Amino acid sequence: xxxxxxxxxxxxxxxxxxxxxxxxxxxxxxxxxxxxxxxxxxxxxxxxxxxxxxxxxxxxxxxxxxxxxxxxxxxxxxxxxxxxxxxxxxxxxxxxxxxxxxxxxxxxxxxxxxxxxxxxxxxxxxxxxxxxxxxxxxxxxxxxxxxxxxxxxxxxxxxxxxxxxxxxxxxxxxxxxxxxxxxxxxxxxxxxxxxxxxxxxxxxxxxxxxxxxxxxxxxxxxxxxxxxxxxxxxxxxxxxxxxxxxxxxxxxxxxxxxxxxxxxxxxxxxxxxxxxxxxxxxxxxxxxxxxxxxxxxxxxxxxxxxxxxxxxxxxxxxxxxxxxxxxxxxxxxxxxxxxxxxxxxxxxxxxxxxxxxxxxxxxxxxxxxxxxxxxxxxxxxxxxxxxxxxxxxxxxxxxxxxxxxxxxxxxxxxxxxxxxxxxxxxxxxxxxxxxxxxxxxxxxxxxxxxxxxxxxxxxxxxxxxxxxxxxxxxxxxxxxxxxxxxxxxxxxxxxxxxxxxxxxxxxxxxxxxxxxxxxxxxxxxxxxxxxxxxxxxxxxxxxxxxxxxxxxxxxxxxxxxxxxxxxxxxxxxxxxxxxxxxxxxxxxxxxxxxxxxxxxxxxxxxxxxxxxxxxxxxxxxxxxxxxxxxxxxxxxxxxxxxxxxxxxxxxxxxxxxxxxxxxxxxxxxxxxxxxxxxxxxxxxxxxxxxxxxxxxxxxxxxxxxxxxxxxxxxxxxxxxxxxxxxxxxxxxxxxxxxxxxxxxxxxxxxxxxxxxxxxxxxxxxxxxxxxxxxxxxxxxxxxxxxxxxxxxxxxxxxxxxxxxxxxxxxxxxxxxxxxxxxxxxxxxxxxxxxxxxxxxxxxxxxxxxxx
DNA sequence: CCCTGGTCCCAACTT
DNA sequence: GGGACCAGGG
Numbered sequence: 001x002x003x004x005x006x007x008x009x010x011x012x013x014x015x016x017x018x019x020x021x022x023x024x025x026x027x028x029x030x031x032x033x034x035x036x037x038x039x040x041x042x043x044x045x046x047x048x049x050x051x052x053x054x055x056x057x058x059x060x061x062x063x064x065x066x067x068x069x070x071x072x073x074x075x076x077x078x079x080x081x082x083x084x085x086x087x088x089x090x091x092x093x094x095x096x097x098x099x100x101x102x103x104x105x106x107x108x109x110x111x112x113x114x115x116x117x118x119x120x121x122x123x124x125x126x127x128x129x130x131x132x133x134x135x136x137x138x139x140x141x142x143x144x145x146x147x148x149x150x151x152x153x154x155x156x157x158x159x160x161x162x163x164x165x166x167x168x169x170x171x172x173x174x175x176x177x178x179x180x181x182x183x184x185x186x187x188x189x190x191x192x193x194x195x196x197x198x199x200x201x202x203x204x205x206x207x208x209x210x211x212x213x214x215x216x217x218x219x220x221x222x223x224x225x226x227x228x229x230x231x232x233x234x235x236x237x238x239x240x241x242x243x244x245x246x247x248x249x250x251x252x253x254x255x256x257x258x259x260x261x262x263x264x265x266x267x268x269x270x271x272x273x274x275x276x277x278x279x280x281x282x283x284x285x286x287x288x289x290x291x292x293x294x295x296x297x298x299x300x301x302x303x304x305x306x307x308x309x310x311x312x313x314x315x316x317x318x319x320x321x322x323x324x325x326x327x328x329x330x331x332x333x334x335x336x337x338x339x340x341x342x343x344x345x346x347x348x349x350x351x352x353x354x355x356x357x358x359x360x361x362x363x364x365x366x367x368x369x370x371x372x373x374x375x376x377x378x379x380x381x382x383x384x385x386x387x388x389x390x391x392x393x394x395x396x397x398x399x400x401x402x403x404x405x406x407x408x409x410x411x412x413x414x415x416x417x418x419x420x421x422x423x424x425x426x427x428x429x430x431x432x433x434x435x436x437x438x439x440x441x442x443x444x445x446x447x448x449x450x451x452x453x454x455x456x457x458x459x460x461x462x463x464x465x466x467x468x469x470x471x472x473x474x475x476x477x478x479x480x481x482x483x484x485x486x487x488x489x490x491x492x493x494x495x496x497x498x499x500x501x502x503x504x505x506x507x508x509x510x511x512x513x514x515x516x517x518x519x520x521x522x523x524x525x526x527x528x529x530x531x532x533x534x535x536x537x538x539x540x541x542x543x544x545x546x547x548x549x550x551x552x553x554x555x556x557x558x559x560x561x562x563x564x565x566x567x568x569x570x571x572x573x574x575x576x577x578x579x580x581x582x583x584x585x586x587x588x589x590x591x592x593x594x595x596x597x598x599x600x601x602x603x604x605x606x607x608x609x610x611x612x613x614x615x616x617x618x619x620x621x622x623x624x625x626x627x628x629x630x631x632x633x634x635x636x637x638x639x640x641x642x643x644x645x646x647x648x649x650x651x652x653x654x655x656x657x658x659x660x661x662x663x664x665x666x667x668x669x670x671x672x673x674x675x676x677x678x679x680x681x682x683x684x685x686x687x688x689x690x691x692x693x694x695x696x697x698x699x700x701x702x703x704x705x706x707x708x709x710x711x712x713x714x715x716x717x718x719x720x721x722x723x724x725x726x727x728x729x730x731x732x733x734x735x736x737x738x739x740x741x742x743x744x745x746x747x748x749x750x751x752x753x754x755x756x757x758x759x760x761x762x763x764x765x766x767x768x769x770x771x772x773x774x775x776x777x778x779x780x781x782x783x784x785x786x787x788x789x790x791x792x793x794x795x796x797x798x799x800x801x802x803x804x805x806x807x808x809x810x811x812x813x814x815x816x817x818x819x820x821x822x823x824x825x826x827x828x829x830x831x832x833x834x835x836x837x838x839x840x841x842x843x844x845x846x847x848x849x850x851x
Numbered sequence: 852c853c854c855t856g857g858t859c860c861c862a863a864c865t866t
Numbered sequence: 867g868g869g870a871c872c873a874g875g876g
Contacts, residue, residue, distance in 0.1 A: 060866085089866050126865090200866055268865065370863055375867080392865085433852055613866060630864045652863060668864085690862085 003038060003074060007031075014288040015039045018047065018227070021248075021282035023275070024257040027319040028304070028674035029295030029636065032257055036229055037067055039255065040083055041074040043227055051075075054083035055247065056229040060615040061087055063231065063634060084225075088240050089200065092207035093123070093607050095221075096198075100206065102214040117196055117206070120603060122410045123610040124192070124199045127403070128419045129153055132195075136187045139445075147177055155181045156188060160201035161237045161269025165189075194450060196416050204239035211246040222249035232633070233258030233278075237269035245281070252282060260315055261308050264630060264668050266660070276315065293319045293674075295636050297326025299712050300680050304673035307707045311663045328714035330681035331705070336696055337373075337644075337685045341380035343717055344641050344683070348624055349384045351639055360677070364639040366626045367672045369650040373643065374626050381624065391627035392614035401570075401581045402588055406609055408560045409553070412482045413602050415452035418444070422451065428569050431471040436464060452479075478563055485556050486602065553605045554592035561585065629672045640676035642669075645684040645702035669704045681716065682708070806851040 004012060011031055014024045015038045026032035040056060043049040058064045064085045071083060084091070097119055104116030124132065133149040133156075155178070159169050166189065170182035192198060198206060211218045228247050230236065233256035236244070248254040256278060263272050279285050293301055301321050308314070334340035348364050355362055366377050371393050381388040396402060404427050407420035415421065426432040443454035443463070458464055459473055561567050567585055570578040595605040615631050625637070644650055650669070655661035673680055682705065687696035 087866070203866085264864075265866090267863080372862065372867080429853070431852075435852095611866075615865085628864065654863065664864095 003041065007035075007038065008292060010288055010290050010292070011035050011038075014290065015042050017286050017288070018043060019253065021252050021278075021285040022255045022288060023233075023278045023282075023285050024255065024288045024290065025275075025315065025317065026257055026259055026290040027293060027317055028259065028262065028671070029293040029321075030290035030319070031292075031294055032231070032259075032290070033063075033067065033070070033634075035290070036231060036255075036257060037070040037074070039229065040067075040071050044075045044079075044083070049227065051079055051081040051083045053224065053226040054229070055091075055225045055227070056083060056085045057088050057091060057231065057244075058085065059087065059232040059235065059634070060613055061090065061611065062613075062616040062618055064090075087611070088236075088243065089203050090607070090611050092203040092243070093611065095207050096121070096203065096210065097603060097607075099210060099214065099217045099220075102217050103206070103210055115193075117193065117198065120196065120414050122195075122197045122414050122417045122420070123203070123607065124197050124419065125610060126153075128197075129199050131419050131422070132191055133184060133188060136184055136191065140183065140187065142180055142184070147180060152181055152184050156185045157201055158269065159185060160205055161239065163205065163238050163242075191418075194416065195418050196414050197419070201239075204237075204243065208239050208242045208246065211243070218246065218249075221247060222251075225249075226251060227253045227255070229255045229257070231257050232262075234260050234263035234272065234275045235265040235268075235270040236274050237265075237271055239269075241271065241274050252284070254282070260313075261311075261317075261667055262633065262671050264633065264664060264671060266664055272313065276313075289317065291317055291319050293321040295677050296321060296674060297323045297678060299326045299328055300673065300676050303329050303680070303708045303712045304670050306709050306712075307673065307704055308666060308670040310707055311666055313660070313663060327679050329708060329712050330679070330716040331713050332681065332683040332715070332717045334683060334685045336687045337376050337689060338380070340643060340683050340685045341376040342383070344377065344643065344681075345380035345384040345386060347641075347681070347717075348381075348639070349386060352386070352623060360638050362623060362639075363637050364624050364641070365632060365635070365637040365675060366624070366641045366643060367629050367632050367675070368626075368643050369629060369652060369668075370644075371628055373649075377626050377643075381626075386624055387622075388624040388626055389619050389622035391618050391625060391631045395612075395614055395617065396584070396587070397609055397612065399581070399584055401566075401584055405557060405560065405566070405585065405588060406606070408482075408564075409557065409602065409606060411452075411479055412486065412556060412560075413606060415479060415483070416450040418451040425451075425475060428564055428566060430475060431467065432475065433468075436468045436472070439464060478560075481563075482556050482560055485559060552592070552596035553600070553602045554589055554596050556602065557589055557592050561589075629668050632675050633671055636675055636677055638677045639679045639681075640672070641681045641683065642672045643683045644688075645682055645705050646688065646699035647702055648699070649688070650702055651704070666704065666707075682713075 004015065007015060008031075011034070014022065014035045018039070024032070024035060026035065036056060040054055043054060044051050056064075056067065058067060064087060068082070068085050071085070086094075096117075100117050100121065101114075101119060104114040104118075106114050130149050130153065133152050134144065137144050137147075137149060137152070155169075159165075164172075166182045166186035169185060170179060173179045173182055192202070211221065225247055228244060230240075230244055235258075244254060244256070256275070258275050260272060260275050263270060263275070266272065279287065296304075298321055301319055305319060332340070332343055334343055344366055348366075351364060352362055368374065368377075374390055374393060378388065378390065397406065404424060407423040410417050410420040411424060422437070425437065440451055440454045440458060443449070443457060444451050447454060447457065449457060455472055455476055459469055459476060462469060464472070567582050570582050570585075592605060595608070600608075615633075618625065618627070618631070618635065620635075629642075647653075651662055651665035655665050684699065684701055684705070686699060688699050689696045
């Protein structure tokens with residue numbers, strides 16, 4: 001026996017019990033990940049299980065990726081087939097992309113397509129959900145001040161996580177607000193269906209519904225997966241739990257790993273009963289407890305255990321460590337938030353200078369309750385010139401320009417996605433204004449068509465003024481041309497599935513003996529087959545494409561950017577912000593190219609964009625990481641700061657009313673403390689500014705501070721100056737407005753107005769030379785391809801100014817006309833002013849004079 | 852029709 | 867610190 005020898009007896013038992021249900025109660029730092037990986041390796045290497053028959057579900061994509069790597073290290077050489085390791089949500093998306101149409105029901109209208117979601121559904125993120133709820137509320141005439149869309153959504157999400165439908169909510173409601181919510185919820189569901197879209201919660205719900213409703217689908221998966229492992233089991237909600245049971249089938253070979261003391265997602269529907277009552281649902285379950293902690297010193301462990309011991313709802317356990325003693329828990333009381341941050345930065349700076357005896361790579365984490373606390377720490381780190389990483393907060397895919405183009409792609413993938421359509425229909429501005437959109441919305445409401453459908457209808461029936469119609473037509477052409485690029489197998493696949501009606505399910509290729517052949521091109525769980533067989537290959541064979549495989553996501557994206565002039569317009573803005581946006585877009589194109597190299601189709605690219613989480617951005621190489629306590633789950637650091645220990649902040653004021661919520665805050669505190677390997681420092685600010693402008697408010701120490709035994713605590717950096725090791729607060733006068741060098745540099749380049757801004761080198765330099773390929777492609781199909789508009793020589797009217805002409809503006813002074821757009825009343829001139837940069841002016845209004 | 856600037860209100864955690 | 871919304875000017 002090989003790797004199993006590295007395990008302690010309990011871990012070994014957890015790894016070797018492979019028949020029937022097992023619940024592993026794994027305390028913090030007890031080698032949980034190791035147990036899961038070794039269990040998978042054991043199944044494959046010693047028991048001859050087929051890798052692809054193993055399914056492991058983790059909490060984040062990052063954790064999944066790491067587990068894949070670890071398993072690979074042990075059994076990598078054995079087979080090309082890999083176990084499926086993924087998050088619940090990613091797993092469900094793949095499952096639904098393959099089989100969701102089994103849920104469709106025949107339409108009552110003869111000849112109409114069946115009702116239900118189709119394979120090219122899109123995923124709605126939080127802002128999509130918000131827009132949708134807002135528009136529903138507007139339509140129903142519900143005041144969004146009293147009942148905010150946000151509150152409605154959280155109610156809906158709560159309902160979904162508890163698997164309640166609108167009717168059930170309605171029946172349970174005993175107040176007018178909940179009643180209203182149930183109405184909105186019902187409408188919301190209808191709209192999602194109409195848009196062929198699902199929200200995050202739906203991914204789980206629909207997967208469960210699918211497995212329950214379609215026996216042949218359930219069969220497929222129960223044949224495929226013989227072993228199911230669930231990580232972070234304490235944070236599973238009802239739908240996830242059901243999914244697990246359905247996948248475990250009759251074999252009951254399910255292994256759940258969790259720690260009830262680390263359950264921190266009840267607000268997302270995580271049901272602690274799933275872990276407390278596992279034995280009820282699986283009576284034959286074996287329980288294994290892992291109680292040896294390999295991470296922290298005894299002091300840290302004792303302190304954390306003492307805090308969480310105040311909770312009532314827990315199974316209770318005795319964690320122990322062989323790392324006796326250790327440094328005491330540091331406690332620092334800062335005068336205010338700025339000082340707290342500077343204290344932390346100072347400590348980290350010293351820590352990094354001094355190093356850690358070389359045995360462990362120096363890494364520190366700053367943990368806080370709310371994302372908004374990160375700002376102070378970021379400023380402090382910059383002032384100390386420390387490189388840091390922030391997990392969470394604003395992510396790449398949250399940026400406006402990225403969302404815009406993702407929305408375009410979503411519309412290309414599924415034009416019925418009205419929320420995305422709405423986002424891009426006039427972005428960048430193309431003359432489709434409020435009135436036009438209102439007409440379209442009314443039309444959609446009257447006809448039952450989607451917004452996209454009513455665009456077509458409005459054009460065909462000339463329901464709008466000629467100008468608006470023209471603008472709509474150009475938008476329609478844009479989307480249709482982009483959709484034509486999807487082409488080939490992909491579109492065919494969509495078309496085919498759209499016509500296989502009568503609710504008939506095309507069963508997957510399944511043979512009835514144990515040697516099952518799966519259809520990897522449809523249900524590709526990653527690296528199951530050599531690359532040559534990936535879907536991309538089929539796309540490549542389609543006639544009419546300029547080059548094999550070139551009309552992938554990246555090309556569609558480039559096409560959209562070119563044709564809309566999105567980047568060009570940004571470049572014309574000529575501001576640092578605009579350029580950083582351009583860079584972000586280049587980054588997006590790169591991501592799309594990578595996606596193509598992996599052989600992914602557009603839907604897979606979009607799924608990825610929708611499902612990357614903040615926690616996935618964690619970089620284990622970073623020396624300093626700032627993040628929320630939630631994001632820190634599963635990680636460990638030699639040095640940990642737990643900041644803002646104040647009543648109202650942590651525990652958060654919103655939890656005061658409910659004892660269960662306070663217990664969850666306490667578990668969160670436990671999670672935070674147990675991230676520390678060697679040193680743990682707690683801190684609090686005696687005065688804290690709540691929002692930028694308000695006066696600082698005095699704070700009360702968090703109750704969790706008092707729950708740490710006093711003997712384990714040592715005050716550090718205190719005003720009493722007990723230890724000179726730590727800086728005194730006075731050294732940091734946070735009152736002055738001096739910024740670090742970096743900031744000064746930034747502000748300099750910032751302030752510099754675009755004096756020497758030179759007019760951008762004439763019409764659209766071919767940044768993306770693919771445009772020629774695309775033109776050829778269209779030509780080869782006998783379609784016309786319109787190149788992005790190039791400024792045309794203006795027909796000089798009485799007052800017409802031409803590009804190149806010198807003009808004078810009452811406010812901006814002398815300048816040179818750079819570009820002329822539009823006709824008549826709407827003529828716009830882009831003029832380059834030496835002191836003010838490029839300005840776009842309406843000729844009619846701008847009082848220009850020829851010079 | 853679009854853009855700007857002012858004002859008001861909000862501010863947990865996240866797949 | 868910032869997003870949403872509105873009024874007013876070009």
